[in-house]
Amino acid sequence: MVAWGRQDLLDASLGAVRRFLPGAQAVVVDNGSEPPLRLPAGVEAVRAPRNLGFAGGNNLGLARCTGDYVLLLNTDAVLPSAEPAETLLAFLEAHPGVAVAQAKLRLPDGTLDACGEGLTPLGLLYHHGYRRPDGPHAARPRPVFAAKAACALVRRAAIADAGGLFRPRFFCYYEDIDFCHRLWLAGWECWFVPTEPVAHAEGATSRTLPARQVWRRYLSNMLCSAFDLWGWRLWLGRGLPFLAAVFAGGLARGVLPRPFRDPMPVRRRVPEAAFLPRVTVRPPWRYYWGLARRGVSGAFCGGRGV
Numbered sequence: 001m002v003a004w005g006r007q008d009l010l011d012a013s014l015g016a017v018r019r020f021l022p023g024a025q026a027v028v029v030d031n032g033s034e035p036p037l038r039l040p041a042g043v044e045a046v047r048a049p050r051n052l053g054f055a056g057g058n059n060l061g062l063a064r065c066t067g068d069y070v071l072l073l074n075t076d077a078v079l080p081s082a083e084p085a086e087t088l089l090a091f092l093e094a095h096p097g098v099a100v101a102q103a104k105l106r107l108p109d110g111t112l113d114a115c116g117e118g119l120t121p122l123g124l125l126y127h128h129g130y131r132r133p134d135g136p137h138a139a140r141p142r143p144v145f146a147a148k149a150a151c152a153l154v155r156r157a158a159i160a161d162a163g164g165l166f167r168p169r170f171f172c173y174y175e176d177i178d179f180c181h182r183l184w185l186a187g188w189e190c191w192f193v194p195t196e197p198v199a200h201a202e203g204a205t206s207r208t209l210p211a212r213q214v215w216r217r218y219l220s221n222m223l224c225s226a227f228d229l230w231g232w233r234l235w236l237g238r239g240l241p242f243l244a245a246v247f248a249g250g251l252a253r254g255v256l257p258r259p260f261r262d263p264m265p266v267r268r269r270v271p272e273a274a275f276l277p278r279v280t281v282r283p284p285w286r287y288y289w290g291l292a293r294r295g296v297s298g299a300f301c302g303g304r305g306v
Helices: 007-020 053-062 083-094 175-185 211-229 232-253 285-297
Strands: 027-030 044-047 069-073 098-102 117-119 125-127 151-155 189-192 198-200
Touching: 027 053, 053 175, 069 083, 083 098, 083 151, 098 175, 175 189, 175 211, 211 232
Parallel strands: 027 044, 098 189
Antiparallel strands: 069 151, 098 151, 117 125
């Protein structure tokens, strides 16, 4: 768990972990909070010298984890019981080729958070089930392009194949999508697994960040990930609409994305053509219209505490 301020959120989330998973190793990264956060006895506390962001904080905490599986859990996510963690663990143990399994997340208004991310023909993300009521569409496991790291169980052995967990330069936003893309390239799979819903107050701490900063980071990280990971077939088929959408989003929010290179030592074992058909979603055009409206209005899907 990576925490930056908001002692109340940490207390609720960590309290549920200690209550429902008493035998688990709990590692909490205080990401440069001032004043420092208060942590109970029995929790492994890691104090970052400054705010390293969601990406850097998780990388710092991962170094202290000793188990074969690591549960990434936001401080704005609260386990309802032991069932989500137990279900994710059972799924990974039964499917040795899966590296990441995401739990079902419920937003404060009762609708679902994204049940994993698909990839559209335009190279943009499709948020499975986002803001929809729970129902049959979220009742079965499925492979996804990316799992949401607000509550996801990661197979530790797969992290090295992906070149590491999160890119430190990302600070926050798009780091989990980039990580899962690297896993697919390395021959692993990422799945959404239906569990008892985990309460998720999406972006409870990131809402304190300026909107322009959020959008600049998100769009810049998207470009970096694409420049590093996309193969020529993906660029040929989806490159132009992807770049147009990224820069149109930046224009709508009054920010200029800052492309940068940040290569990761991924063990590329499979071509994109081997997995893209399984995780590509062809949404109706009204989905893209909704994305455009949210971009202009400033609504943002995918925020999290840093």
